[in-house]
Amino acid sequence: MGSIKAVIFDLDGVITDTAEYHFLAWKKLADDLDVPFDREFNEKLKGIGRMESLELILEKSGKTFSVEEKERLASRKNEHYRTLIQRITPDDLLPGIRGFIKEIKKEGIVTGLASASKNAPFVIKRLKIEDLLDTVVDATKVEKGKPDPEIFLTATKQLGVEPAKCVGVEDAKAGVQAIKRAGMFAVGIGDQNTLSEADWIVSAPAELSLHELYQRYQNSN
Incomplete structure (x- = not known):
């Protein structure tokens, strides 16, 4: 399919939506710490790593925490989250995404996952899509989080x-910035204003089509 050789996906908001589980897990931790936490504040955590998210929450507490305490709190949040995601099934794949990935694979284009979540391998196993991804890069494999391009560059290297010749698909501003900084073509899923740096923006994964992606990619080169 022209010169697109690989498509690399984010996980949350692109392949599945575990955002609600993340929200509930952070909310439980914030409640334990007596820190106000609502959906509006939760939006600030979109696309960034666990420790960065924790720092933003702890800032609101007005207290000082040691590195060890922060590690413990991050682990506690992860335990809450892992308990919640036990209920994920292939039905939690976002509409249209399986078909789109299969269409890509059929054309001989390789696929990858670049997710800030350390639980990404567990989630894709629950979704039963391991066979649709040629490589998986999560937060445990890189040192810098998005918007740094390291996670996408690691995926391109592994592929x-x-x-x-790679396309990145993201739903968060930090993710789109990471794709562009990696020198890739960026597809944004979601709000036009938030994702304005993307080369192509759709409102949902169901709108993705390889034919249109190919056209837009060709026009951008």
Whole structure:
């Protein structure tokens, strides 16, 4: 399919939506710490890593925490989250995404996952899509979080494809910035204003089509 050789996906908000589980897990931790936490504040945590998210919550507590205490709190949040995601099934794949990935694979284009979640391997196992992804890069494999391009560049390296021939698919501003900084073509899923740096924006995964992606990619080069 032209010169697109790889498509690399984010997980949350692109392949499945575990945002609600993350919200509930952070909310439980914030309640334990007596820190006000609502959905509006939760939006600030979208697309960033666990420790960065924790720092934002702890700032609101007005207290000082040691590195060890922060590690313990991050682990506690993760335990809450892992308990919640035990209920994920293939039915939790976002509409249209399985078909789109299959269409890509049929054309001989390789696929990857680049997720800030350390639980990404567990989630894709629950979704039963391991066979649809050629590589998986999560937060445990990189040092820098999005918007740093490291996670996407690591995926391109593992796939053996140069970034200019790769497409990244994201639903968060930090993710789109990471894709662009990696020198890749960026597809944004969600709000036009938030994701304005993307090369192509759709409102939901069901709107993705390889034919249109190919056209837009060609026009951008």
